[in-house]
Amino acid sequence: MIRKAMWVLASLGLLLGALHLALTVPMYGRLSLEALWFAGSGLAVICCALMNVTALRNSPPQTRWAVVTMNLLIAGFFAAAWPLLPGLQVAVGFIIFITLAAYFGFVSAWQERAAHRAAIS
Structure with a gap:
């Protein structure tokens, strides 16, 4: 169930980025x-x-930590954009990527603990 929710969030993030990209020409009209x-x-x-x-396709823990870092960076940019553009899309972007960062951080930490326990026993 949670994994499906993360797929939905990743898809929403993809759609948000595609919408952002698609709005470039209508908003600016020229290069x-x-x-x-x-x-x-x-x-x-x-x-x-x-x-x-x-990362949702069973990647190694190192990859997951890279994704956590990337999600935190993008969430940070959404947070930095909030004072300049306090719109729904900024809040949604922040929520999407901070949630994904928390999920992958939790999964990676859990897997590392499980691997550590297996190595000890």
Whole structure:
């Protein structure tokens, strides 16, 4: 059940990034530095969401810790954006990626403890 919820969150993150990227042209209308930064932010969210999808497919603990780090970084950017753009999409992005970070952090820590216990016995 929880794993399915994480798939849904990773998919929502992917959709959020794709929407962000798709809105670049309608919002800016022409190529500019601001438009490139906006599009780049959408690409970063897409990349992070794809990392989560990859990690959900039984990746090693090192990969999961990298995903935790990436999720925390993207959540940090959403948190930093909040004072400038206190919109629903910013709050949703933060919630998606902080939840994914917590999930992968918990799973990785649990797996490391289980491996440690197995090595001791």
